[in-house]
Amino acid sequence: MTLLEVAGVSKVFPGVRALDDVSFALRPGEVHALVGENGAGKSTLIKVLTGVYRPDAGELRYQGEPVSFATPMDAQRAGISTIYQEVNLIPLMSVAQNLFLGRELRTNLGLVDRTRMDREARDILAGYGVTTDVRERLGSLPLGAQQMVALARAVMIDAKVVVMDEPTSSLEPREVETLFGVIQDLHERGIGIIYVSHRMDELYRICDTVTILRDGKLVHTGKLADLERVRLVALMLGREVSDVRREGFTVFTGDHAAADDTPVLRVSGLSSRNRLHDISFGVRPGEVVGLGGLLGAGRSETIKAIAGAYPVDSGEIEVDGTPLRHPTTVKAVAAGIAVQPEDRKAEGIIPGLSIRENIALSILPRMSTFGLVSDTKIDEVVDRFMTRLRIKASSPHQRVGDLSGGNQQKVLLARLLATGPKVLLLDEPTRGIDVGAKAEVQALIDELAAEGLGVVLVSSDAEELVEGSGRVVVLRDGAVVGVLTGEDVTTESLLATIAEAGA
Known part of the structure; x- marks a missing residue:
């Protein structure tokens, strides 16, 4: 029996074919790894599954019936819950308010019952190893604790499918173990899990099956245990296994200090x-x-x-x-001094601006004469860093928010390096x-x-x-x-x- 399925789905954006005839199936109780390089189409596929995007071709089936989610809320009401890599809750509201956001507990008079919400929030979060004061603003918590709140909120919904996008990226080892315990519980309850991660140890520890995307296309799906790690990497990168073995995984040494011991x-x-x-x-x-x-x-x-x-x-x-x-x-x-912050979306890139604009932000004063900015100079700098950092995009004018996470990171690095x-x-x-x-x-x-x-x-x-x-x-x-x-x-x-x- 298939719980959630996409059949021959394609999605096209200006200049980019994000998904090209992709099929994917999730069964009840299955932990299904979705992997691929940044830009492979993982995020787009998740957004199709959760109602953010509508496919340009193909069909989405849920519990055996064709469906078309107009909004993420429609998908959530149907039982598809998503935990995003970047915590998408409200930092200025309390922990308890975030946990019950949209389904607040109320008194007999119809008023929000904050006392009961605080009490139940404490009990729920204790099971996730979060012992903070639930009346505190969510934004005052470390990223790892915020991620656990988002996880608890997603599981609280009567979900039949839970999508986890890089859920351990902000967690410390103790919290990771708590997450894996939750995943095991969901598995035993027959809830299907789509698990996106780049950490091989995690994938091979908790996932049953794997689907690999590359350049918007399906390149492999099957039992994860039957796929050697080096073969998995080779499929993701589109290379031969022998090439991946030869290149290895350690690519930098971090020790090029000059003979001069004077610290910079x-x-x-x-x-x-x-x-x-x-x-x-x-x-x-x-x-x-x-x-x-x-x-x-x-x-x-x-x-x-x-x-x-x-x-x-x-x-x-x-x-x-x-x-x-x-x-x-x-x-x-x-x-x-140039700094790349931990949270690139909240403190780094400006998603609504283009690649060119994001890179140029740091160097505008140097690119101007008598207050007039030289487009030619900016274009030269942007082209140089897009080439050097191998930023994959349709053009320098593409919105940074439409890029994959890896390319967003490169744009941020390009901005920093442009300052010299x-x-x-x-x-x-x-x-x-x-x-x-x-x-x-x-x-x-x-x-x-x-x-x-x-x-x-x-x-x-x-x-x-x-x-x-x-x-x-x-x-x-x-x-x-x-x-x-x-x-x-x-x-x-x-x-x-x-x-x-x-x-």
């Missing part, structure tokens, strides 16, 4: 609002320094403090030997992007370091952090608890340092 970035005694405590480290030209630690350790706050986007109570920041006093974002950029920075602060640069795009971004980081740029790298993926960093500064509760160098830069040493600090 020096942070000393950085403290802030009881979140950061005496943070000190340096970055030499050509060096990639990783910031390790669990979610909430203070990695993102450190990045933002250096970039002038987080208040600093005390400490010193120097760029190329020059003190950065009373840092602000404007001063940081002028000093040669001395220091690059990267917060989760490969979060939510596919294997191919991830390798490209990692290779680019290595290339930039080889050219003499100082890089600070934050990643929740321990292996990525270790492979990409020449040194790792380990944080816990906003303080440095260890520094790994040389042969000590290993996954085992990183995890052991975190564990010892916790003990």
